[in-house]
Amino acid sequence: MGNTEGPVQSVILVSCPDQRGIVARVAGAIHEVGGNILDASQHTDTSSGMFLQRIHVSWPEDSPDPESIQEAMDELAQEFRMTWQIRWEQSLRKVAIFVSRQDHCLHDLLLLQRDGALNCRIPLIISNHQDLEDVAARFGIPFHHVPVEGSHDESAESAQLSLLKAHDVDLVVLARYMRVLGPNFVNQYPNRIINIHHSFLPAFAGGRPYHQAHAKGVKLIGATAHYATAELDAGPIIEQGVIRVSHRDMVSEMERKGRDIERTVLARAVRWHLEDRIVVHDGRAVVFS
Amino acid sequence: MGNTEGPVQSVILVSCPDQRGIVARVAGAIHEVGGNILDASQHTDTSSGMFLQRIHVSWPEDSPDPESIQEAMDELAQEFRMTWQIRWEQSLRKVAIFVSRQDHCLHDLLLLQRDGALNCRIPLIISNHQDLEDVAARFGIPFHHVPVEGSHDESAESAQLSLLKAHDVDLVVLARYMRVLGPNFVNQYPNRIINIHHSFLPAFAGGRPYHQAHAKGVKLIGATAHYATAELDAGPIIEQGVIRVSHRDMVSEMERKGRDIERTVLARAVRWHLEDRIVVHDGRAVVFS
Amino acid sequence: MGNTEGPVQSVILVSCPDQRGIVARVAGAIHEVGGNILDASQHTDTSSGMFLQRIHVSWPEDSPDPESIQEAMDELAQEFRMTWQIRWEQSLRKVAIFVSRQDHCLHDLLLLQRDGALNCRIPLIISNHQDLEDVAARFGIPFHHVPVEGSHDESAESAQLSLLKAHDVDLVVLARYMRVLGPNFVNQYPNRIINIHHSFLPAFAGGRPYHQAHAKGVKLIGATAHYATAELDAGPIIEQGVIRVSHRDMVSEMERKGRDIERTVLARAVRWHLEDRIVVHDGRAVVFS
């Protein structure tokens, strides 16, 4: 942490049962170990009485002694039955992108990462088709073709998991990956697999959502970025967007319009995850803006 | 039709199996009986091959001989197996508004009608509660309190239907009327009952949609105006809108935010219906903008 | 403050030059005098180095000793060169609404206040026309007709100011009041006069913005709620909204569409002001959401 010029920054996430004085005590503890709070957001879930907080801290070059910080926060944690984590800005997470044949979401993620807007490394792209190998090549990212047979191909999932482990992947992004991942896979990355579903969930879960939307005659179509869970298309919703359609739009036109929503919604969700803005509580994603 | 100065206007709606030359033939027929086409919109439903058209026609003061028009169009109708209707701008339709306790949608409809933005008369308001009697009174509209017991109160529906018949009502608007109307009622006014549902249908059909949306943690909430059918919340969708919410929004705040969407979406749907912009085909509402 | 059941709440706003530890120190001070921080938002303006914070505090029934709070905060204020204010939830501000002939914004404000969504009292409505006297009467609010002659009617402004003083008004809302207020008037209520301008400022400042927008052929029209300053249509922007228009929309149709945006944007701005969510710094309005 001493290899950058100027102050270093980190994000601390805490959650505990709501108690009087918690905000002041956490602020005080961070202050005592030398941190300067740049921004703090909190939310109390009134039904469960759970207090959630995201604190963006700046540490002067000479101060952030990780051990003292750990000690101070652990002490608080014990007193308030609190869980907490700290992420240092410089520690880049490793993201694997899964794709099938469509490249609009992939392109956006790769361009954003290249431009420094996604604070991560992308060590690999995995696909059940070979179509996007050249896109990966252009961006200099290793591409792994893992063919998938049938609806639950355990050997394919096992190969994918091996790749993820080998690259020590922190986050999986399903960028219009058109296969369902089994519970065994999903449960190994709780709240660390982000999927983009091309509808305004919970409307039109499952397959062919644009066909469903067209048949129903809706006037807006949407896209939903959510964490994948074992239950299909039912995980915590991170972000949603919509665009207007009319009777003039055939399914193919809906698909075209939808792509703009899909890629912006997915990119936003990935960005927020990497900025530690999301806390999942009680099946819902709290996003600190 | 001779009691206004200047040209009179009408809207003609036609539907028939799509055939080559249909646009030219209809335009020609209207021209021959003296009409000037101000605007024409058409849509061909490719799955069923059905041609739908809305034609806005201006007639010079001396020309619109309704009988000749009828004759010319009937001739075409026979040739093309076409159904058609004409509505003269001056013939105001009679609209009944159903409400319960909330008045935000009612207020908007009454203000719009007063300002001339809804081409109709509103001969009565019907409610299962007495709360909004004073609002009706302020606008000088007769208010009928029809209490409703249980989930299917046939005598209440029968009283409501009598009122509609007595006032020769053309359109029923359910402006946050919190009761379900039975199939017998609904089937007597096909595509002539407009309901506002406070969710982005088909998500969150049924009761308490804001509670459902909150539990699900969605990031946008919506409202849907649709024609009522015997199947609850499943009729043809006329218009939809959404507004952004976050984890900070309790159900009560969602309800408050939702009200702005509900009233604008409902007002737009009623307006379009009264401008004869909506044709229902194959369970979907085509809206000619 | 002892006349309500349960804890009382207040909003504290502070601003001072940004300094390390400020967040922790303010939180600590509030905690020490018995307050529990429900929510705190802060913003540091990087160009001026100014720290701005809004703190929502809950006080137990027996604790909020206003004098101790005052003392503790004053001490901090001296140390950090801080300005601060506290507003108790129960102290309702007095709002005067100015209107001309159009009532859509007025209606919305009155309905919201009646429903408890605006934390204020509305002791009077002032208008340069008599048209909306009956609306005021329906809601039981005194209506004052102050005719205005020419472009700078000092005697009218003087009469209006007397009314505001007599009613000890805290906030003036110009709800489509179609006259310009002079600098003498405006300067007496800095950041306490909210105007709704019917365009997306800074585009189309000045008169007849929909005519300007139509002439220019824009594809979106907007509305802007801002604090009034001596420079016309140039005060700090609080909120903005837009709606889509097309070449089909005549100026009159733009006006109709615009009304929905105007009233929702104005209502939001007034609500945020009354919730002490707005801090003006360096000519810009920071809105803590």
Added chain:
Amino acid sequence: MGNTEGPVQSVILVSCPDQRGIVARVAGAIHEVGGNILDASQHTDTSSGMFLQRIHVSWPEDSPDPESIQEAMDELAQEFRMTWQIRWEQSLRKVAIFVSRQDHCLHDLLLLQRDGALNCRIPLIISNHQDLEDVAARFGIPFHHVPVEGSHDESAESAQLSLLKAHDVDLVVLARYMRVLGPNFVNQYPNRIINIHHSFLPAFAGGRPYHQAHAKGVKLIGATAHYATAELDAGPIIEQGVIRVSHRDMVSEMERKGRDIERTVLARAVRWHLEDRIVVHDGRAVVFS
């Protein structure tokens, strides 16, 4: 035109002083020479009394005798003082894209064209910098680096014009090309140069619009696609979009958010131009949706 299977399609645009019967006469003429009207949209500009129409026509394989069509339309044109044009679906226009250093708009246009969503060929990309040469190379499009010196580099413009002539270019797209083109250049391509300006015009015309927007504290930022005219940022507006910003957004964050709007708005404008949906009349762009 006989080299495709199935019927061929074309778009006919007509404009003339509004006259009774014009819709029927044009429809009749097209019908007589064998065309089947798939879709027709019209607009009458009420201030100038000008009638504008876009007609989408399908012609059976054996029928479209271009000479008869020309003859029939010319006859009508003479009678109604009408200007008209026909564009056959198969005749692909040639589009030149101008860029500087930013590639988000370029990428979107190239991906859309590759996917068949832009009915055109892209024979060349011209830039005042070399940064995006590799992007052009990936898509196999010749890249021409034309350095530009100072604010009016006539020799550079002359080199650019030569390239456009050599490739017989129909449409120029300025995809975040950060130089101003002189009147001599612009006037050679009237309504055939599409620019994306990164603000909601007419607000923030000229340079550094995000800096202007930030200084002003607006709550929405926008992008505007318009035809370039000799007057900077004042040409007919084709399409606009907005996105929400807050005081938290620095200029750099506004730029990032703005990019999503810029690229979608520009892509839509280019698409509509290539589908012959735009007619410029009296300085405004009428877009037939």
